[in-house]
Amino acid sequence: MQENVDLKQITKKVYMSYFQDGLWDILLGIYLIGWGISIWQDLVAVMGGMWVAIYFTVLAIKRMVVYPRSGYIKLNEARKQQMRMVILGAGLFLLGFAVLGIFAFNTRPAWLDDYFMFLLITMIAVVVGILGYWWRVTRWYIYAMIVFAGAVAQQWLKMPLELGFFIPGGVFSMYGIGLLIGFLRKYPKPNREEQDVIS
Amino acid sequence: MLSPDSENHDNYITEIDRIIHEPARYLIMAYLSVAESADAIFLQRQTGLTWGNLSSHLSKLESVGYVAMVKDFLDKKPHTMLQMTEEGRKAFHNYRDKMKQALEELPGS
Numbered sequence: 001m002q003e004n005v006d007l008k009q010i011t012k013k014v015y016m017s018y019f020q021d022g023l024w025d026i027l028l029g030i031y032l033i034g035w036g037i038s039i040w041q042d043l044v045a046v047m048g049g050m051w052v053a054i055y056f057t058v059l060a061i062k063r064m065v066v067y068p069r070s071g072y073i074k075l076n077e078a079r080k081q082q083m084r085m086v087i088l089g090a091g092l093f094l095l096g097f098a099v100l101g102i103f104a105f106n107t108r109p110a111w112l113d114d115y116f117m118f119l120l121i122t123m124i125a126v127v128v129g130i131l132g133y134w135w136r137v138t139r140w141y142i143y144a145m146i147v148f149a150g151a152v153a154q155q156w157l158k159m160p161l162e163l164g165f166f167i168p169g170g171v172f173s174m175y176g177i178g179l180l181i182g183f184l185r186k187y188p189k190p191n192r193e194e195q196d197v198i199s
Numbered sequence: 200m201l202s203p204d205s206e207n208h209d210n211y212i213t214e215i216d217r218i219i220h221e222p223a224r225y226l227i228m229a230y231l232s233v234a235e236s237a238d239a240i241f242l243q244r245q246t247g248l249t250w251g252n253l254s255s256h257l258s259k260l261e262s263v264g265y266v267a268m269v270k271d272f273l274d275k276k277p278h279t280m281l282q283m284t285e286e287g288r289k290a291f292h293n294y295r296d297k298m299k300q301a302l303e304e305l306p307g308s
Contacts (some may be wrong), residue, residue: 011233013245063274071241072273073234074280190240190250 012136015074019137021066022179027058028128028143029173038164069187086134090127120165121151143172212301218263219294223248227287228265228291229266231283236269238280265290 034050037043074080112119125147132140134170150164219225226246231237243253260266265287271280283291 007229009231010229014230014233017241017245054237067273068240071238071244072278072280073241074237074271075234187244190243 015075015136017070017073019135020177020179021062021070021183023058023061023066024137025133025139025172025176025179026052027176029171029176030171032124032147032169033173034169036162036169039165040162064170066183068189069184084132090131093127094123115155116150117161117164118155121154122148125151135169139175143168146155146171211267215301216290216294218259218265218308219291221256222288223252224260225239227253227256228283231266231281232288232291236271236280238278242281260287298308 031051034054125144128140128147129144132133132138132144146168150159150168153159154161154164204298219228223246226248227242232240239253239257242248242257243250246253248256254268257266262294264284267284269280269282271278
């Protein structure tokens with residue numbers, strides 16, 4: 001049995017348990033790869049639909065694979081509200097930035113034109129860092145730095161733009177898959193008799 | 200003769216809730232205190248208790264009214280969740296306060 005019964009630690013452990021399966025890492029990774037593909041193949045319109053499809057796929061995997069193994073917890077309403085606001089805020093922030101970029105395509109000043117993609121990728125890095133802070137998942141700080149490194153590399157080292165998305169996206173997806181495999185090994189599905197002891 | 204300080208300390212000790220004082224039950228209460236509700240698998244995974252132990256401690260907590268089983272739905276299927284009752288929440292906070300006071304009043308602390 002665990003020795004540590006410090007409530008702050010327990011709270012942290014409970015929230016961390018939500019991210020231990022690596023699914024959000026995979027989601028972020030695929031999202032970035034999707035951006036890379038849409039830039040590479042000029043398929044910007046596909047992005048929105050793909051993002052929604054992946055999001056619902058992740059939720060379905062959570063329900064079908066994760067909860068039967070790690071159990072299900074309902075967070076306190078205040079914390080749930082906080083999480084919703086962070087996700088909504090991050091989404092609106094990125095959407096606003098993208099819409100601004102599309103509508104201002106012909107009128108934006110030259111300096112913004114030169115640094116537009118650098119600023120866009122930096123914004124993504126900031127959002128990833130903020131999500132890491134709010135969700136208390138420290139590895140997302142490293143993700144934010146990798147995304148930012150991609151922004152710097154495509155701006156000043158003349159790395160192809162799509163690689164600034166493919167490389168971080170690939171790293172996060174692979175790490176997420178590693179976490180998911182570790183999770184599945186650590187938490188086999190409990191058998192029915194064991195669970196029946198409780199209910 | 201006992202000093203007033205040690206009498207106080209004895210009071211704190213005797214007032215400590217023995218149901219929650221058991222480490223496994225304290226741990227279960229601690230996890231339920233930070234959530235709205237959780238299922239048995241979650242508690243088993245987090246506490247590391249065996250299914251049998253978890254079951255007996257939950258029964259004890261349920262019998263004194265600190266924990267309640269509630270029927271919920273997960274993916275449109277009925278799902279049993281465990282929830283700390285209002286009484287349980289009060290008892291848990293009271294226990295923590297009493298323990299803190301008892302430890303602070305210990306001679307030499």
